[in-house]
Amino acid sequence: RAAVEQRAVDVEIPCPPIAKALVEVLLEKGLFTADQLRAFVEKIDTLDANRGVKGREIVARAWADEAFKARLLQNANKACAELGIAASNAHAHTELMVVEQTADEHHLIVCTLCSCYPLAILGLSPDWYKSREYRSRAVREPRAVLREFGTEVPRERRVVVHDSTADCRYMVLPLRPAGTEGWSEAKLQEIITRDSMLGVTVLPEKL
Numbered sequence: 001r002a003a004v005e006q007r008a009v010d011v012e013i014p015c016p017p018i019a020k021a022l023v024e025v026l027l028e029k030g031l032f033t034a035d036q037l038r039a040f041v042e043k044i045d046t047l048d049a050n051r052g053v054k055g056r057e058i059v060a061r062a063w064a065d066e067a068f069k070a071r072l073l074q075n076a077n078k079a080c081a082e083l084g085i086a087a088s089n090a091h092a093h094t095e096l097m098v099v100e101q102t103a104d105e106h107h108l109i110v111c112t113l114c115s116c117y118p119l120a121i122l123g124l125s126p127d128w129y130k131s132r133e134y135r136s137r138a139v140r141e142p143r144a145v146l147r148e149f150g151t152e153v154p155r156e157r158r159v160v161v162h163d164s165t166a167d168c169r170y171m172v173l174p175l176r177p178a179g180t181e182g183w184s185e186a187k188l189q190e191i192i193t194r195d196s197m198l199g200v201t202v203l204p205e206k207l
């Protein structure tokens with residue numbers, strides 16, 4: 001399996017330089033921001049309303065129920081089962097690890113070998129997650145990568161990169177925005193994004 005995955009990586013075609021240069025020029029001219037571009041790409045990636053719904057359900061429950069959150073961080077597969085959600089890959093058993101964003105640490109998810117991803121929780125993986133550029137740079141220069149997604153992490157906040165494998169997949173538990181106290185879980189789900197559950201973006205501090 002490792003040999004097959006490596007061959008797939010070796011033959012991967014990187015993003016055409018002309019496309020990358022065009023994006024850089026448009027950003028420099030201020031026609032749109034990196035965050036606006038990211039949001040548009042995420043909107044296209046998630047046109048299917050059901051894509052990522054399980055991840056949003058898990059996060060909303062963790063925000064609303066501290067006891068559930070503790071169980072989720074300790075054993076995500078078991079906690080997800082409480083919601084009737086199978087966190088494991090459908091074709092082979094995988095462990096889901098949930099890491100919580102905090103004031104001291106920012107968590108970022110990547111798979112450096114290929115594109116291992118919590119498919120059962122977040123739906124189909126976005127193209128950028130599978131790209132060689134993201135897989136290599138997320139580990140080497142995570143802050144620079146995050147800035148390209150419109151996410152500026154303060155220098156005093158540590159960036160922790162989690163490398164997914166064939167046996168272990170990761171998901172981020174975003175920080176809950178202030179001002180959402182008393183919201184129903186259904187309403188909370190509306191503000192949770194796929195990219196925030198991968199750590200490339202953060203949710204607003206206050207709503």
